Amino acid sequence: MLNFSEACERNKGVILPMLQHYLESHRCVLEIGSGSGQHALYFSQAMSSLTWVPSDLSFNLPALLENLQNSPCENILSPLALDVGVQPWQIPHQPDAIFTANTLHIMDENSVRAFFDGAGALLECGGKLCVYGPFRYSGQYTSASNANFDLWLKDRDPRSGIRDFETLDRWAQNNGMRLQHDHAMPANNQFVVWVKN
Template identity: 50%
Template sequence: MDHLPFSPACENNKDTILAHLRQEFADGVRGVLEIGSGTGQHALWFASHLPWLTWQPTEIPQSLATLAPRCAASALDNLLAPQPLDVSDAPWPLPVPDAVFTANTLHIMAMSAVEAFFQGLHRHAPDGCRLVVYGPFNYDGKPTSPSNAQFDASLRARSAHSGIRDFEAVDSLAEAAGFRRQADHAMPANNRLIIWRRRQA
């Protein structure tokens, strides 16, 4: 698969994330909807190491060409064919299963899309749904490291709508969507892995 689209960040963080997913998804989770699957490296790695899960990778329509080749080259029965999904669409074209996973997406999306993401979860996620978000966050309005401050500046220089999100704002959106935070794990390279769970109706 050397010729396929490749993300060094995915390669560097996949094992650390997997350790948490293996624990979080061990009890009662049978299907995962991944938002913004990128090159498909995470989808392939997690599906291969969590064989009891059905993993559904998705991307915005214009990025499916980056995601599709790696998924097509896989022989995994539990890795589904990638599907188009824009979180700003209403309703979403796919059902939300037991869990939703997304990595390094919220700081790329416009804040309006982050809000739409949680609105979509509010509409579609079942009771008990786990939400796992990986990426950098600011806390108390401040970056957690000089490297994150530099990364945020580079994001905003490339696109006015991008930027590292404030944890408190995202947690508030999750709460409004019916999700209660379960864990906030420090990860390598000044990233976080935050887990929410939808409350029972």
């Protein structure tokens, strides 16, 4: 598999029950930053009633497409080229949920803010935004390993880094979304769900 991710393999099993719980009545999920497509393949097989719409930056699309093209899952649609900073998002479907994993600490701050702007504009009332990854709370890391990870991220790209949850929640609220749940997950990650008002 091209661009294979060890992190996806480790976390897909703990993310799945969360998605099954929060998206049990939903029909169509837009995944932001699908990467290798490992999550799309795993979740779409386990949640056959959901239509899964993968997306990523255009330069990542050829590898993603190749990984998905031999999938037996009919509920995975062709991946979309999507840059969260280009507004409005051009989505040929109307998703009632958006999911992303381990992307917000890779994006620069303007892109993270644009992510919430785009999600808020796309989702209709009752739509859910599900985000998995590490966060800081009140400016504090949840573990020493996350603090070290943040240093590594900033050394690689000073514009990246683990985000403050309070800032993200404010941006979500500014775009008509309210916090539904914030779950602590293994390996010092969180699974956060916002709902469009």
